Amino acid sequence: MEIQFAQGQDLEGILEIYNHAILNTTAVYNYQAHSLEMRRQWWEEKCRLGHPVLVALEQGRVVGFASYGPFRAWAAYQYTMESSVYVHPLHQGKGIGIELYSKLIQEAQKNEVHTLVAGIDAENLVSIALHRKFGFEPVAHFKQVGYKFGKWLDLVFYQLLLDGPANPKEG
Secondary structure, three states: OEEEEOOHHHHHHHHHHHHHHHHHOOOOOOOOOOOHHHHHHHHHHHHHHOOOEEEEEEOOEEEEEEEEEEOOOOHHHOOEEEEEEEEOHHHOOOOHHHHHHHHHHHHHHHOOOOEEEEEEEOOOHHHHHHHHHOOOEEEEEEEEEEEEOOEEEEEEEEEEEOOOOOOOOOO
């Protein structure tokens, strides 16, 4: 397996994984599958902002991806990013999420991110365990904030503090 920065040709594989999460899991609180154009716009915006999109490749096929992006739109949140990692359902349990998160955290540190935040469905114990493995700590539990598959969903937030910039600046 190889971890690298996503390229345009990886977007179909990323889309397949993301749409599976939308349509079959509570990992994404959305109902409608995304189009390839939506994923392309998402990737182009990440590139424009300098936020990494990493892919795990097995024999040239995308088997997982990870990224981070702005936690909130206001300027004072500039050193806080919301992270996410997704693994193809046929490749889960192989350590791909661990490899992706390891590299994503390295990128966050290199880019002087001070904190990573992850929003996780409260019943997604595998994701919670992955985040705890990297030192993320629970910081919030929002009850019944999502509704999907005929039931109310709780969302938990986990946070990982990093070194961040030595000399943070406002603005």
